[in-house]
Amino acid sequence: MSAPSRTDPLQYLTAELDTLAAQGLRRSLRVLDDEQRAKSSFDGRSVVNLSSNNYLGLTTHPRLRERAIAAVHDLGVGSGSVRTIAGTMAVHLELERRLAAFKKTEAVVVFQSGFAANAGTVSAVLTRDDVIVSDELNHASIIDGARLSRATIKVFPHRDVDAARRIVRELPTGQRKLLISDGVFSMDGDLAPLPALCALAEEYACIMMVDDAHASGVFGANGRGTIDHFQVHGRVDIQVGTLSKAIGALGGYVAGSRSLVEFLHHRARPFLFSTSHPPAVTAACLAALDVLEQEPEIIERLWSNTRFFKDGLRALGFNTGASESPITPVIVGEGALAMRLSDELFEEGVFAQGIAYPTVARDKARVRTIVTATHTREDLQFALDVFARVGRRLGII
Ligand SMILES: Cc1ncc(COP(=O)(O)O)c(C=O)c1O
Numbered sequence: 535m536s537a538p539s540r541t542d543p544l545q546y547l548t549a550e551l552d553t554l555a556a557q558g559l560r561r562s563l564r565v566l567d568d569e570q571r572a573k574s575s576f577d578g579r580s581v582v583n584l585s586s587n588n589y590l591g592l593t594t595h596p597r598l599r600e601r602a603i604a605a606v607h608d609l610g611v612g613s614g615s616v617r618t619i620a621g622t623m624a625v626h627l628e629l630e631r632r633l634a635a636f637k638k639t640e641a642v643v644v645f646q647s648g649f650a651a652n653a654g655t656v657s658a659v660l661t662r663d664d665v666i667v668s669d670e671l672n673h674a675s676i677i678d679g680a681r682l683s684r685a686t687i688k689v690f691p692h693r694d695v696d697a698a699r700r701i702v703r704e705l706p707t708g709q710r711k712l713l714i715s716d717g718v719f720s721m722d723g724d725l726a727p728l729p730a731l732c733a734l735a736e737e738y739a740c741i742m743m744v745d746d747a748h749a750s751g752v753f754g755a756n757g758r759g760t761i762d763h764f765q766v767h768g769r770v771d772i773q774v775g776t777l778s779k780a781i782g783a784l785g786g787y788v789a790g791s792r793s794l795v796e797f798l799h800h801r802a803r804p805f806l807f808s809t810s811h812p813p814a815v816t817a818a819c820l821a822a823l824d825v826l827e828q829e830p831e832i833i834e835r836l837w838s839n840t841r842f843f844k845d846g847l848r849a850l851g852f853n854t855g856a857s858e859s860p861i862t863p864v865i866v867g868e869g870a871l872a873m874r875l876s877d878e879l880f881e882e883g884v885f886a887q888g889i890a891y892p893t894v895a896r897d898k899a900r901v902r903t904i905v906t907a908t909h910t911r912e913d914l915q916f917a918l919d920v921f922a923r924v925g926r927r928l929g930i931i
Contacts, residue, residue, distance in 0.1 A: 558870035559890055569594050572908040574885075581885040582913045584903040589752055589860055590825070590832045591908030592782025597825055598818040602783075605817035613810040618799065621810040629816050632823050633787055636758060637775070638767050641795035643802070644787045646811065648747045648776030649675040650804035651786030655772060656712070657682035658801040659741070659794075664710040667701050669693065669726065671719050673745055685712070692719075695730040702738045713740040717760035718748035721894050721902060723861030725753075728760055732769040743772035751780025752860060756826045757833055783818040785811055836860055836907040839914060843905045846918040851931040863889075863900040864921070866930055872899035875928055884920045 542548075554560040567575040570593040574583045592598055605625065615621030626644060633642040645651040656679030660666060664685040668676060671692045680687045690698040698713065705711055713735045715726040728744065735742035746759040754762025757780060761770050772794060777785035788798060798805060825832065840860040847854050853865045866872050869890030876888030879901065890899040905914065925931040 558873055561873070561888075564885070572906050572910070572913055576880075576885055579880070579883070581880060581883050582909070582917045584884060584886040584905065584917060586906065587748070587779035587904060588782060588908075589780040589836055589904070589906050590757075590782065591906055592751075592780065592822050592825060595782065595821075595825060598782055598821045601821035602814040602818040605814040609813035609817075611814065612812050615810070616806060616808060617810045618806055623810075623813055623816070625813050625816045625820070626810060629819050629823075630787070632820060633775070634789060636756075636823060636826075637761070637773060637789040638758070639773065639789040639791070641792045642787050642789045643795045643798050643805065644777070644785055644811065644816075645802070645804050646785060646808055648745075648774065648778055648786030650808065651774050651776070651788050652676050652745055653679035653682065654802035654804040655774065655788050655798060656680055656714070656743070657803065658798060659683075659772070660685040660710070660712055664712065665705055666712045666714060667698055667740070669698075669715045669719075671722065672714060672716050673720060673747065676714055676716075676745060680714075693724065693727055695727055695734060698731070699734055702734060702740060705738075707739075711738065711740040712743055714743040715745070716748070717744045717746035718753070718859045718861065720748055720861065721889060721900070722855050722863055723748075723857030723859040724855065725760060725763075725858050728764040728766050728770075732766050736769070741772065742770045743774070744770050745774045747774065747776040747779060747786070748859065748861060750775040751822075751826060752833070752836065756830055777815075777819045777822075781819055781822045783815050783822065785815060785819065832907045836905070839905045839907065839909050839911075842911065843903070843909075843914045843918070846914070847903070847921065850918065850922050850925065852921070852925060860905050862903045862905075864903065864925075864930075865898055865900045867897055867899060869896070869899040871928065871930070872901055875924060875930065876901045878924045878928065879920055882920045882924060884917045886917075 564576045570586050570588050613621040630642045652675035660683040662684035666680045666685050666687050668689050670689050688701045749759040751757035753760050773789040775787050777783050844862050855863050872890055873888040879886050886901040886903045888901050
C-alpha cells in the first residue's frame with residue numbers, strides 16, 4: 535500500500551527561511567577544511583580567522599593532542615554512560631579536582647558543555663517561588679535555565695547595578711534571589727561590574743552567579759577568570775566556566791561549594807540524563823590546565839595581539855563598543871549590512887562572522903572579531919588593511 539499523500543506540516547519553516555533570505559539574513563554554515571587555527575581554510579578559501587573562541591590556540595596544541603591520543607589508547611573513545619550510573623571515570627574526577635584548585639573553590643562538577651552547565655545549574659538550584667535578577671545581555675543558556683526553573687525572571691539593563699538594586703530591594707527579604715551575570719559578554723566583549731554586583735548580592739542576601747565562559751584562560755592569573763581579575767574570590771557562590779573556548783576542547787563546569795556540587799550531582803538534569811565526556815576530551819582539558827600553569831606567556835601574547843588589533847580598528851574609525859577583552863565587535867547597525875561586511879571581508883581573506891537579531895538587538899548588528907595568541911602581527915595587519923578597504927567601500931568608515 536502506498537503512503538497517503540499529505541502536505542508537509544513543516545512547510546511554514548520554509549516560509550520562515552524565505553523571509554530571512556528576503557531580509558539578507560539567511561546563512562549557510564561555513565565549513566572549516568582543516569584545523570581550527572589563526573589562519574585556516576573555510577569553504578576552500580584561506581583566511582585570517584577572527585571567528586573562533588580558540589583564544590590560546592589550544593585546539594591544536596601538541597600537549598593536548600598527545601594527552602588525548604594517549605587517553606584514546608588507554609581508555610577508549612567513550613565513557614559509555616551518564617555520570618550517575620557507570621560513566622564516572624577516574625580521569626573525570628582528576629579534572630574536577632584540578633579545576634577546583636585552579637578556581638580556588640571547594641569543588642567542581644563538569645558538564646558536557648558550558649550551555650549544559652548554565653542551563654542545568656540555574657534550573658536545578660531555583661524553583662517557581664524564587665527570583666532571578668539577570669543582566670539583559672546574559673547568555674542564552676542562562677535565559678533557558680531561568681525559564682526551565684520557572685522562577686520569576688527580572689531583567690536589568692546591561693551592566694546597570696543601580697537598576698539591579700532597584701529590582702532587588704523591592705523583593706521580599708525572605709524570597710530566594712539569584713543575581714546572575716556573564717563575566718565577559720560574548721557579543722560585546724565588555725566586563726560585568728563584578729565588585730559592585732558582589733556587594734549588591736551581599737547587601738540583599740542574593741545567591742551570586744557568574745558565567746565566566748569567555749574569561750577562563752583569558753583574564754586573571756594564569757587565566758583564572760574575572761573572579762580572579764577583580765579579586766572577588768569567595769564572593770561568587772556559583773562560577774561557571776567552559777572548556778570549549780580558551781581551553782580548546784569541549785565542556786563546561788560549575789565551581790563552588792562542596793554542597794552545591796553534590797546537590798548538582800543529584801538534581802542537574804544534563805548531569806543525570808546525558809552521557810559524560812569521552813576520556814580524550816577530559817585528558818585534553820587536563821593538558822590545557824598544565825599549559826595555563828606552565829606557559830603563561832601564551833596569555834600575554836593574546837593580550838598583546840588584542841591591544842594591537844583593537845587599537846587598529848579604533849584608529850580606522852570603526853565603532854567597537856565598550857570591549858575590554860579579545861572580543862571586539864565592529865558595530866554597523868543594520869543586520870543586512872553586517873552580513874554584507876562579513877561576506878566581503880571573507881572574499882578578501884578575513885573571516886569575521888556577521889551577527890544580527892535575535893543574537894543582538896536589531897539596530898546593533900555587527901561583525902564580531904576575536905583575536906588569538908597564535909595570530910601573527912602580519913595576520914592582524916592584513917586583517918586591518920582588509921577591514922579598512924571593505925569598511926570604506928561600504929561607507930561604514
Ligand atoms: C557567555 C557564554 N556562556 C556559555 C556558553 C556556552 O559554552 P559552550 O560552548 O561550552 O556550550 C557560551 C558559548 O557560546 C557563551 O558565550
